[in-house]
Amino acid sequence: MRELKYIEALNEALREEMERDEKVFILGEEVGALGGGFGATKGLLERFGTKRVLATPIAESGFTGLGIGAALTGLRPVVEIMYFDFITTAMDQVVNQAAKLKFMSGNTVEVPLVIRAPYGIGTREAAQHSQSLEAWFMHTPGLKVVMPASVYDAKGLLKTAIRDNDPVVFIENRKLYFKAEEVPEGEWLVPFGAAAVRCAGKDITVVALSGMVPKAIQAAESLNNEISVEVIDPRTLVPLDVETIASSVKKTGRLLITHEAPVRSGAGAEILRQVQERCFDWLDAPPVILGGLNTPIPFCPALEDVCVPQIPDIIARIREMAGRPPLGDTQLKSIGTT
Amino acid sequence: MNRDMAWRALEIMYRIRLFEEKGKAHYQQNRLAGNFLGAFHSYIGQEAVATGVSLALRNDDYVFSTHRGHGHALARGIAVKKVMAELRGKVDGCSRGRGGSMHLFDPALGFLGGNGIVGGGLPLALGTAYAAYYRGTDQITVCFFGDGAASQGTFHESLNMAVLWKLPVVFVCENNGYAVMTPVRETICIPHIADRAAAYGMQGYAVDGNDVGAVYQQAEEAVSRARQGAGPTLLECKTYRIDSHCMMLPEIRAEKELAEWKAQDPIARWEKYLADNRIADGDAREELRARVAAEIEDADRLADESQYPDAAEFLEEIKCAN
Numbered sequence: 085m086r087e088l089k090y091i092e093a094l095n096e097a098l099r100e101e102m103e104r105d106e107k108v109f110i111l112g113e114e115v116g117a118l119g120g121g122f123g124a125t126k127g128l129l130e131r132f133g134t135k136r137v138l139a140t141p142i143a144e145s146g147f148t149g150l151g152i153g154a155a156l157t158g159l160r161p162v163v164e165i166m167y168f169d170f171i172t173t174a175m176d177q178v179v180n181q182a183a184k185l186k187f188m189s190g191n192t193v194e195v196p197l198v199i200r201a202p203y204g205i206g207t208r209e210a211a212q213h214s215q216s217l218e219a220w221f222m223h224t225p226g227l228k229v230v231m232p233a234s235v236y237d238a239k240g241l242l243k244t245a246i247r248d249n250d251p252v253v254f255i256e257n258r259k260l261y262f263k264a265e266e267v268p269e270g271e272w273l274v275p276f277g278a279a280a281v282r283c284a285g286k287d288i289t290v291v292a293l294s295g296m297v298p299k300a301i302q303a304a305e306s307l308n309n310e311i312s313v314e315v316i317d318p319r320t321l322v323p324l325d326v327e328t329i330a331s332s333v334k335k336t337g338r339l340l341i342t343h344e345a346p347v348r349s350g351a352g353a354e355i356l357r358q359v360q361e362r363c364f365d366w367l368d369a370p371p372v373i374l375g376g377l378n379t380p381i382p383f384c385p386a387l388e389d390v391c392v393p394q395i396p397d398i399i400a401r402i403r404e405m406a407g408r409p410p411l412g413d414t415q416l417k418s419i420g421t422t
Numbered sequence: 423m424n425r426d427m428a429w430r431a432l433e434i435m436y437r438i439r440l441f442e443e444k445g446k447a448h449y450q451q452n453r454l455a456g457n458f459l460g461a462f463h464s465y466i467g468q469e470a471v472a473t474g475v476s477l478a479l480r481n482d483d484y485v486f487s488t489h490r491g492h493g494h495a496l497a498r499g500i501a502v503k504k505v506m507a508e509l510r511g512k513v514d515g516c517s518r519g520r521g522g523s524m525h526l527f528d529p530a531l532g533f534l535g536g537n538g539i540v541g542g543g544l545p546l547a548l549g550t551a552y553a554a555y556y557r558g559t560d561q562i563t564v565c566f567f568g569d570g571a572a573s574q575g576t577f578h579e580s581l582n583m584a585v586l587w588k589l590p591v592v593f594v595c596e597n598n599g600y601a602v603m604t605p606v607r608e609t610i611c612i613p614h615i616a617d618r619a620a621a622y623g624m625q626g627y628a629v630d631g632n633d634v635g636a637v638y639q640q641a642e643e644a645v646s647r648a649r650q651g652a653g654p655t656l657l658e659c660k661t662y663r664i665d666s667h668c669m670m671l672p673e674i675r676a677e678k679e680l681a682e683w684k685a686q687d688p689i690a691r692w693e694k695y696l697a698d699n700r701i702a703d704g705d706a707r708e709e710l711r712a713r714v715a716a717e718i719e720d721a722d723r724l725a726d727e728s729q730y731p732d733a734a735e736f737l738e739e740i741k742c743a744n
Contacts, residue, residue, distance in 0.1 A: 109556065135556060141586070146545045146579030153549015153563075156534050157484075159556060161549075176576075180539050181546060189527035189535060190518030191739070225740075 085268060090232075091261040093239035094124040094200075098162065100271055101246045102132055105160065108246055111138035111147055112164030112200075121166040122202060122261055144174035148199065152182045152251075155197040160246055168203035168255060169215045182251040183226030197251045198242070204258030204295065205344050205392050211380035214388075216345035218293070221253045222321050222354060228252040228276060229321040233297035235265035237319055240274030248276070257294045277323035281332070285314035288402055289332040291355060292317060293343040296393065300342060303398040306419045311406045321351055329355065330362040337368035338405050344392045347375030369405050374398065395419065423638050425701050427477055431634045432696060432707065434476070435469040435689050436714040438493040441502060442466045444718050445492065445509055449669060459510070460522055465493035467632075467664035470688035471596050472497035474637025475564055475657075478645045484532040484550040484563040486543035488596075490663075491536035494566055495526040498533050503721040512728035519731040532561075540601075541574030543567060544593070548580055551589035551654075562590040562648040570601030572615045581622045581656065590648035592641065593656045596631065598663040603674055616658035624656055631659030632688040635695065662686070 088096075102108045109132075110125055116139035119126030129137040140147040144165060151161035165171045171178060182195050205214045221229045228250055232238040238256065245252040282297060283304045290313055292300035297317045304313035314332050318324055333339050339359060341352040352373035360371070374393045382388055396416045403410060423431065442464050449462040465472070468490075476497035479485070487494040495505050500516055508515025509523050517527050524538045534550065537543040547565035554561040571577060572595055584591050595615050599606055612618070619626025625647070629640045637659055644655035662683035666673045696702040702710075 138552075138587075141579075141583060143579035143583060145576055146548065146583050149542075149545020149576070149580070150548040150552055150583065153534075153546035153551075154553045154556070155549070156529075156546070157550055157553035159553050176539055176542055177545055181537075181542055185535060188517060188521040188525040189529070190515070190520045192517070192527050193529050193534065 085266045087264045088235050088267045089262050089264045090235045090238045090257070091123050093235045093267070094242055094256065095126055097239045097242035097246070098125060098128060099131065101243055102128065102136060107158065108160045108162065109136040109138065110162045110164065111140055111151060113140055113142055113166050115139050115164050120164055122258065124200070125164065144170050145177050148174040148177040149181065151197050151199075152177060152185070152195055155195045156185065156193050158196075160196045162198045162200060162246060165199060165201040167213050168201040168217055169212050171199070171201055171217065178221075178227070178253070179224050183224050186250070187226055194249050195251045196249045198245045198254050199251070200242075200254045200256060202256040202258040202261070205376070205381060206259055206388065208383060208385055208388060210383040214381040216343065216376065218255055218321060219345060219349060219351050219354070222351055226251070227322065229255065230276065230319070231255045231257070231294040231321060232319065233257065233260065233292075233294045233317050235263070236267050236272075237274050237280075239267070240272045241276075241319065243271065244273050244276055255294065259295055260298070274319065276320045277325050279316050279318045279325035279328040281328070282315040282317050283313060285312035285336065287312045287336055287406055288338040288340060289314045289316060289329065289336045290398070290402070291329055291339070291341045293351060295344055296342045299393070299395050300398055303395050303402065307399060307402060310408065311402060313402060318355070324355065324358065326355070326358040326362065330359050333359055333363045334366045337366055339367070339371040340374060340398075340401055340405060341371070342374040342393050342398060344376050346378045347373050348378050350375050372401055372405060374401050423477075423635050427638070428635070428696060428701050431473050431477060431638070432692055432702065433710055433714060434473045434497050435634065435692060436711050437502065437717070438465055438469045438472065438496050439689055440715055440718045441496055441505070442492060444722055445506065446665070446669070448722070453669075461668035461670060462523060463490040463668050464663075464665035465490055467683065467688070468596060468598055468661045469493055470634035470637050470692070471594065471631045471659040471661055472566070474634045475592070475594055475641040477638050478641040479562070479564065482532060482561050484534060484547070484561060486534055486547045486563070486565045487526065487536040488543065488566050488568060489524045489536060489538050489540070490568070491524065491526055491566070495528070495533060495536070498528070498531050500526065500528045500531060500533060502717060503724045504528075506721040506725040507728045510725050510728070511730060512725055513731040514724070514728040541567060541571035541576040544571065544576045544580035547591050547593070548583055548589060551584070551591045552587070554590055555587070560590070560649045562592065562645055564592045564594055566594045566596060568601065569595065569597040569599070569606045569610065569615060571595075572618070573601070573609055581619070581624060581654070584654040585622045585624045588651065588653040590651070591654040592644045592648055593654060594641070595656065595658045596661060597658055598661050600663055600667070602667045603671060614658060616656055619656035624654055626656040626658070628658040628660060631661030632686045632691060634688060634692050661688075
């Protein structure tokens, strides 16, 4: 085992896949000498040269389309969008082209493309650099949607994404980029459509997306003596491993889903729909979606922090759902984190 | 253009014209009968563009088409019956009935689709061109788009990147005078879209798009330049859309303007050229026209006989995709 950061795991995945398959190349803003907006492509230009590490102008629509066109010929491009928010300028290429070309051609072409894009909230970058847009892409048939929440998954899921024959929107978490974890040496793959149970529990199921996973785990640990919380990380939203979630809910009878994106029409609503279809009769309490507020993200830290669920919010909802009295301020402070 | 090719150009233009007339008639009959089959974007009047450009290509080159793409598909050599069947949503269509008129595909011919989004194909063309560079082949990419697309942001992004990396692309702007029903003079402030090429450091040419010989010559030059690694070209072909935008909107253009352009019919002009240069006389032309007409009739019948795709199979397919 060794310590590795999330961003380094992405870098390893790209390097290994480029070594393994000459058809893999990367493109995007600043992916060359700088090594990408946050360092995911560091050292790749030196190793693979400009043909396979293509630094582009600021033209998301144009270079995303370049990736799609190259994918149509059988290459496996990995496009980096510097901030997830910027994908809005390439929406035609993602939604109307990448997601639909295989279908519209009667399955005579394929688009083996990965679009990597970091999202993240809590970095004080205000309304146009903090959005969690995963629901838009879940809502677009023809795309796969991946949200790794751990270092291990960042690497394993990216390698799977690169080997997949359909377009994958690979949503990275900017706040987790520099978090390190113990991981094995060598290479590994993490399959799509296989949720991970991060904490086993029997009283309540908490489904957490990406940045909410570490928060949910911390909340679960702090409640350990009182309420037994099962934390599930779906890892991929499309395809979604609803069976793992549903069997957990059948065991606990309670479901809390939490994400940073606005709660209105968010991924949580869709996960809940799928779970309810399978285990309505097993529910002992109304399911809850604890998501972001329906607002653009403010710059001011004091305001930004109230826009997304924090650990005390998760604890409070879990207690409420489990029929326990709320904690006082002093007790919350003793948990020590927000 | 040598004699053989000149003759072939006539055959392709006949094929497109007769195909469009047959397709249009079928479409209109259906509308009258209350069967609405989406839009029909007729290529009549623009035949010389697709024909001249396609004759300059090799079989392994790539082509991106538009919403008005029947002519591009036929000129590229997709079987008439496969295109006709696709327009009817039949399983023998080139996109198995999933695409329809605006989404004709044939990857075996490098024909990577019509596109329902104006300007949507330009970035894609960068990708196949980049792939050729990546693999070290000398394949080139042609990207058709209209005067309307020249106002989209993708035009700017794509032309700039194509020059930046000297990509083997020929951007063929079919300036047919109208974006839907808006005349180009109301959307673009300069007389020639081709002049914009200079702003990107690209070669740009405006050509008479109703003269198949002229289109071929200029396209051939642009294709050779791209194939030799000398970079992209913007080729503006000035032509005219004889039919209304998509058969659903009323005709609001002046009759005088329509008549002037009908007098510039690319097929009549080429017939005259062939006669003047003793390449083909009237009888030979009539014989060719009759042969192509029979081929279209055949395709029409096959398209009628072809089945609609099986819904159960479709549902299974999309289930697997989710």
